Amino acid sequence: MEWVVVVSVLVMSVLSLSRVNVIVAILIAAIIAGIMAGLPIVDTVDLLVNGMGGQANTALSYILLGAFAVAISYTGITTILVNFLIRKLTGKKTMLVLVIAGVASLSQNVVPVHIAFIPILIPPLLKLFDQMRLDRRAVATALTFGLKAPYIMIPAGFGLIFHRTIVDAMIDNGVNLTMKQATLAMILPGLAMVIGLFIAVFITYRKDRIVSLDEDKGMEFVQKEEPVTFNRKHAFTIVAIIAALAVQLITKSLVLGALAGLIIMFIFIVVPFKAGDEIVAKGVGMMGTIAFVMLIASGFGNVLRETGAVEALVQASSSFIGSSKIGVSFVLLLVGLIITMGIGTSFGTIPIVASLFVPICVAAGFSPLATAALIGTAGALGDAGSPASDSTLGPTSGLNADGKHNHIWDTCVPTFIHFNIPLFIFGWVASLVL
Incomplete structure (x- = not known):
């Protein structure tokens, strides 16, 4: 039973690397997990479908955030940002990538649209990337950094949810932890993300990437540098963004936050009522695939949980790691x-x-801070590099708008290498020194 998780995840990874559609790869992996656990295929599919509800809230959030992002774009305020980037950063590849990482970071804590900004901001810049011979893998790494590092290190926005999840999970399992301690425990893993970004930007993908410029292909995604002046609609758009952030922080609900932003934009006629159907439809089109992948991934997780495969893997691992903290933390992070x-x-x-x-860490003598570092890092590990993660699906949704970017080889593999390796090392160190 302990091999169910390993084999099914390997199957999903190999199929994805072989360019099989992510949804199909996850479905096949889930069915294999069920068969290995002794379940009939029909029962496995039922478990998967039943488990899809676990990410229903997230999926709805992404759809509404997609509509919110489309509404923001409708006002033309993003044109101001794109034209500014084109004017100021043309020819400055490294600076452009770092600015993109900074903008992405804001999407987690300040403007809580998560990945919904990517299909709005990135496609207009694709032709510029090609003209600058900028390696899009560097941009994918920068975007994934911005989608992960802030919530790992900063207890606000999505980070507030992440840190609160760690605290609640530990308290539920008998170990007291405060939000301040959770933040302290995640500092070293967060620094690992910064190091991974710098390695990608300044070393791995610094050289020019030779691309074939196709003047016809993808021209509809190229932002025309048209003069756009700040106006009343843009001011109310900023009000809507602030309101969305405030509601999200107060209610801890992305759905309510995105809905509040949309309502304000309609009330102040920033977006005309007659455009409502179009905006929602575009939002669904933009984020629908990602939302569905998240639902399928939730179902896959349910199959692994209900079959006892995850628990069996941890128990099998703990049976041979002994009481050595070095060995325990290494194996737990790997799991x-x-x-x-x-x-x-x-x-x-x-x-x-x-x-x-938690029971393993308590038995091995880990402090609450070290245990939190292990749990938080174990959760963050694999998010970058996973074919089913929004941290990789989001960047691909923007970078592949012209069909020149591969989800697995240009997003998943680069982010896996540059973030999971340093995360593993720094999380390991944090569990031993805290």
């Missing part, structure tokens, strides 16, 4: 990497691994 790669969500992994990790 977390495998689980998160399959499920594709840091937030969804935390409650799963906490119930299994």
Whole structure:
């Protein structure tokens, strides 16, 4: 039973690397997991479908955030930002990538649209990337950094949810932890993300990438540098963004936050009522595939949980690691990497691994801070690089708008290498020194 998770995740990874559609790869992996656990295929599919509801809130959030992002774009305020970037950063590849990483970081804590900004901001810049011979893998790494590092390190926005999830999961399993301690525990893993970004930008993808410029292909995605002046609609758009952030922080609900932003934009006629259907339809088109992948990944996670495969993997691992903290932390992080790669969500992994990790960590003598570092890092590991993760699906949705970017080889593999390796090392160190 302990091999179910390993084999199914490997199957999903190999199929994805072989350019099989991500949804199909996850479905096949889930069916294999069920068969290995002794379940009939029909029962496995039922478990998968029943488990899809676990990410229903997230999927609805992405759809509404997609509509919110389209509404923001409708006002033309993003044109101001894109034209500014084109004027100021043309020929400055490294600076452009770092600015994109900064903008992406704001999407987690300040303007809580998560990945919904990517299909709005990135496609207009694709031709510029090609003209500058900018390696799009560097941009993918920068975007994934912005989607992950802020919530790992900063307890605001999505980070507030992530840190609260760690605290609640540990308290539920008998270990007291404060939000301040959770933040302290995640500092070193967060620094690992910064190091990974710098390696990607300044070393791995610094050289020019030779691309074939196709003047016809993807021209509809090229932003025309038209003069746009700041006006009343843009001011109300900023008000809507602030309101969305405030509602999200108060209610801890992305759905309510995005809905509040949309309502304000309609009330102040920033977006005309008659454009409502078009905006929602475009939002669904933009984020629908990602939302559905998240639903399927949630179902896959349910199959692994209900069959007892995850618990069996942890128990099998703990049976031979002994009481050495070095060995215990190494194996637990490895298990977390495998689980998160399959499920594709840091937030969804935390409650799963906490119930299994806490008793082992207590027995091995880890402090609450060290235990939190292990749980948080185990959840974050695999999010970058997972074919089913929004941290990789989001960047691909923008970078592949002209069909020149591969999800697995140009997003998943680069982000896996540059973030999971340093995360593993720094999380390991944090668990030993805290």
